[in-house]
Amino acid sequence: MRLPILQRLASGEVLIADGATGTMLQAAGLPTGTPGEAWVLERPEEIMKLHRAYVEAGSQLILTSTFGGTRARLKHVLSLALSEANGANEGKAGLDVQVSEINTRAAELARRVAGDDLYVGGDIGPTGEMMAPIGSLTYQAAVELFAEQAQALAAGGADCIYIETMSDLNEAKAAIEGARQACDLPVFCTFSFDTHGRTSMGVSPAQAAEAMAELGVPAIGANCGHAPEELLDLLPQMRQAAPDAYLIAKPNAGIPHMVKRQVVYDATPQRMAELALRYVELGASIVGACCGSSPAHIAAIREAVIRDA
Template sequence: MDCLRELLSERDVLLVDGAMGTRLFETGLEPGDAPERMNLDAPAAVTDVHRAYVAAGSDIVLTNSFGGTRYRLALHSLDDRVVEINAAAARNARAAADEVDRKVLVAGSVGPTGELLVPMGSLEPDAARAAFADQAKGLAEGGADIIWIETMSSLEEAEAAVEGARSVTSLPIVVTMSFDTAGRTMMGVTGTMAAERFSAMGVTAVGANCGNNLADTEAAVAEIRAAAPDLLVVSKANAGIPQWVGSELHYSGTPDVMAAHAHRVRGLGAEIIGGCCGSAPEHLAHMRKVLDGDIDVPEVEVGVATARAEESGERAARRARRRR
């Protein structure tokens, strides 16, 4: 049994952490700097972010390595330090996870390369697999429990990430994609397409993260759940809708909004729930309390989100029945 299913055998639902970059900006990261550099230059600051999410009740913390492939690190002249940086990212998360007397898993965050694969771009699949393999190698060496491939738009790139990771480690793999209001990723992938492809590849969990709003994530979760009944399903949405306030970007989702959202996606079939951009420890703490039944579900307007999610789930279920 993999570590996610083992932990789920002890707990009804798993809570994943929230935003990393937002918190690092609060500690001194400058716009344009690589957050991944802080794994080496300011490890205590990174571990403090992980520590805050663990204190909020997170069962899983994602490493500070979203842009940890050679292609993203090359923008900061760090592409010769891929394994070193990713191993440090895993160690920083591991330090916070191991401080508490309960099991907290470390998930090695793997984001897109920022390049387009052929024929739309110039990145060859073999080169993509090699880049993801280097990153996964570092994460595994640093003590990650899971390889967590996230915010993907392209099936082909996500596939390359899975294959690259598997070439260097046997850790369980999670894949999440970012869906918009049309129910597709930027590259046209639906929740059903993602669920079917990665179920066939034998990953442990598939889900939705980031996205434009909570409704998009909820609809994608419902569709993925209907299309892949045997997979674990992940929901890791942004904290509402981003809004500019002066020169700063703020998210509309209050802790109450995110807690109600967590309750809804749990009802839609997600077993692993967290936050993405704009989510802070206070959001996660509120989500934990609702998921554990310690407080009542906050009364917030759901309307479109619930309707779209239910409609998406019904459509996916009908397609699944037709395939049988």
């Protein structure tokens, strides 16, 4: 039986997270442009198969397939049945009508694979909308969107709320506040530093870490982003600004680039394993991988980190 995740991290042991969800589900046949949430209710066996592949590769923390699971994003997604039906999509209901079912079910699927011993992170990504005053999403409305998702993830058995790929500090704050309103689970938050060492909204690693420390977020870090090598610079900046936080490193498997109209990531499992060891040396407590990675990358990371421990 697992310890509460913060107690486990406090023991000093490094936890191995999982790898990509989106690119792996696409490889399993999810149409490009359709988010993984569309498969949670309709193809749950595919979602569980992916979780199982990561657990077999050595993941100790798996993330729910709910990156785009806020009402704001789900309203743009049709059920598979509707999107496969002929005719205009106009007027058809989006998956936002099932926001609670999808998030709760996704957490239940992950929990079923994780069992009693492994951890489930209830994954929350950005709303996809710009926050006011640049966009029209108010802080309060964002808090409510995130609270709704977090509550459903907690109901399905998540061990923590795992907010990721954030670029706007205000949106990250809204997500943390929403998650805390909705449940008592620990809330983690990672940012995507994909633009010259900053997020697309211009937030530096130190600014992000400082803001997270002020809010008392216990685990923070970098995910997705640009080249995985950049974390070697980013993590120390976060460590300095938030000395007490557990650090999370979950980068892409290489810089995405186009080959024959396909997005390709070419960091090998071996390369990602070498880098993971260096993240751990820099103080990372949770290591995994993001876009373009597969269970083979996670198996290599696990091998390297556990051998070194």
